[in-house]
Amino acid sequence: MTLRTDLHIHTTASDGRWHPQEVVAHVLEEGIGLFAVIDHESVGSVEAAAALAREAGLAFLNGVEISALFEGSVFHILGYGIDPRHAGLLDLLEANKARMNWINEEVLRRLIAAGYPVSLAEYEAFEYDLSRGGWKALNYLIDKGVCQGAQDFFTRLFVDPFRPPAPDFPPVPEVVDAVRAAGGVPILAHPGGSLRHVGVRGETLAPFRALGVTGLECYSSYHDAQTTAVCLDFCARHDWLVTGGSDCHGGFVGRPLGVPRVDASDLRLGELEGLVRAPVR
Ligand SMILES: [Zn+2]
Numbered sequence: 001m002t003l004r005t006d007l008h009i010h011t012t013a014s015d016g017r018w019h020p021q022e023v024v025a026h027v028l029e030e031g032i033g034l035f036a037v038i039d040h041e042s043v044g045s046v047e048a049a050a051a052l053a054r055e056a057g058l059a060f061l062n063g064v065e066i067s068a069l070f071e072g073s074v075f076h077i078l079g080y081g082i083d084p085r086h087a088g089l090l091d092l093l094e095a096n097k098a099r100m101n102w103i104n105e106e107v108l109r110r111l112i113a114a115g116y117p118v119s120l121a122e123y124e125a126f127e128y129d130l131s132r133g134g135w136k137a138l139n140y141l142i143d144k145g146v147c148q149g150a151q152d153f154f155t156r157l158f159v160d161p162f163r164p165p166a167p168d169f170p171p172v173p174e175v176v177d178a179v180r181a182a183g184g185v186p187i188l189a190h191p192g193g194s195l196r197h198v199g200v201r202g203e204t205l206a207p208f209r210a211l212g213v214t215g216l217e218c219y220s221s222y223h224d225a226q227t228t229a230v231c232l233d234f235c236a237r238h239d240w241l242v243t244g245g246s247d248c249h250g251g252f253v254g255r256p257l258g259v260p261r262v263d264a265s266d267l268r269l270g271e272l273e274g275l276v277r278a279p280v281r
C-alpha cells in the first residue's frame with residue numbers, strides 16, 4: 001500500500017502562506033495521505049490542522065521546527081509528535097520568538113542608522129495579510145520600498161553591516177530535551193541546508209548523536225541524490241529514524257508541496273508510528 005507523505009509544511013503560524021484549511025485542501029489535491037504541519041518556533045496551526053486532517057480522513061503528525069545552536073551555527077530541530085500544549089515547550093518557543101523579534105528589530109535599527117526611511121514605531125504598528133507569507137519585518141521593508149522580497153532581503157540587507165550576530169538560541173541538547181519532555185521525537189531538519197558550510201558526511205552528522213537527535217530529514221527539497229544517500233546510509237548504520245518533507249511555504253519561497261516525492265514506505269518512522277494521528281474511519 002502506498003501512502004504519499006510530506007512531513008514538512010509551513011503555515012501562516014510562521015512564514016508560510018497557507019492557513020491550515022488551505023494546507024489540507026492542497027494536501028488532498030496532491031494525493032498526500034500523511035502530513036505534518038511545521039512552523040518555526042510555533043505550534044499555532046497544529047491543533048487546527050489536526051482537526052481538519054481528521055475530518056478529511058488524513059493521517060497527521062504534530063510537529064514544530066525549533067532553532068538551536070551548535071558550535072556557533074543555527075540548526076533547525078524538528079520535533080514530531082509533540083504535545084502542542086506542553087508548558088515547557090511553549091516557554092521555549094516563546095523565548096525563541098523573542099529572539100527572532102530581536103533580530104528583526106536589530107536589523108531595522110541598523111538600517112535606520114544607515115539612513116533608510118524606516119522607523120521602529122511604524123514597524124511596531126505595522127500589520128499585514130499573513131497569506132503574503134514571510135515575516136513582519138520583511139513585509140514592512142517590502143511595503144516601505146526598501147526590499148523586493150525574501151531573496152533580496154537575504155542577499156542585500158541581511159548581510160554586513162546590517163546583519164546582527166546570531167542570537168543566543170538554546171543549544172541543541174536543550175531543544176532535544178524540550179521536544180522529548182513534550183512527548184516528541186527530535187529530528188535534524190534538512191542536513192544539506194544546515195551543514196552546507198561543512199558538508200554532509202558521517203563525521204559532520206556524528207556529533208548530533210551525542211546531542212540526543214534521533215533521526216534525519218533525509219528526503220528534502222534541499223538535497224541532491226548524493227546528500228540523500230549519505231543521510232540514508234548514516235541512519236541505517238546508526239539505527240536512526242528517516243523522515244522527509246518539502247519545506248513547502250505555500251509558494252512563498254518555491255519548494256512545492258510534496259516535492260521530493262516521498263512514500264511512507266521510504267521512511268523509517270520507528271517510535272513516530274505510534275504518534276501518527278490516524279484518521280478515524
Ligand atoms: Zn528549516
Ligand SMILES: [Zn+2]
Nearest residue numbers: 008038065247
Ligand atoms: Zn521548515
